[in-house]
Amino acid sequence: MQKRFGNQLVIPDLSFTVNQGEFITILGTSGSGKTTTLKMVNGLCQPSAGEIIINGQPLSKLDLVQLRRHTGYVVQQIGLFPHMTVAQNIAVVPQLLHWGADKTAHRVRELLQLVQLAPAEYADRYPAHLSGGQQQRVGVARALVANPPFVLFDEPFGALDALTREDLQHEIKRIHGALADKTFMFVTHDINEALFLGNRVLVMHEGRIEQFAAPAEIVSHPATAFVKKLLGTVRQNQNLWRQQDD
């Protein structure tokens, strides 16, 4: 597919296939088109040319309710409604889908347990009374509530401190493992995060794919000069720390 904003060709040519149950990370520098790609998969913006096919069906043929069922979306800015409790925030999509009160309450409890926020303690709190990491856990619960086959993450841990971030990286990997059939697509500009989380990593640069492969393959056989340079930044950091130790 292709994406153009005005006369700016942001994504000249992008084509890839994701299998059900994969955890794909999309790694790239700022402005490489990662968010735009995710938004096209989510139906929030349309490709200028080309098509996204889900299980043989073009995404453009789905209506709004089908789209909401089809994807969960977690973003860095979290976007929890401040005047709603944690439980009410998680219940937004069930309300849109007209679930009954009992089914919704049961599902909210189940999700809070999955993201390891004790329902008795957290269900009735307001977002302002949660840490950034806890808010992101609620964001993940909200994205999973309607059991979508796809869950998209746009730099969800970007604003968190290093330890909370590491904690949530392990959590999200555990959650993906616990929900065996779900497809996760996770945008990040952090190479360590991309290599740790993804079973395959899609490396993007200027709207094109530089490499789409398993982390071990990327590390041992970087396909392009750009990928080599990215890997080089990790080694450079390691060298920096070593110098600090001396």
Ligand SMILES: Nc1ncnc2c1ncn2[C@@H]1O[C@H](COP(=O)(O)OP(=O)(O)OP(=O)(O)O)[C@@H](O)[C@H]1O
């Ligand atoms: N609605 C829009 N109108 C015009 N240009 C846009 C729009 N959205 C994105 N762009 C441009 O498209 C390019 C890719 O943006 P995108 O947000 O997809 O990059 P990204 O890889 O996610 O970057 P970052 O890591 O900084 O979020 C950028 O040059 C951006 O300025």
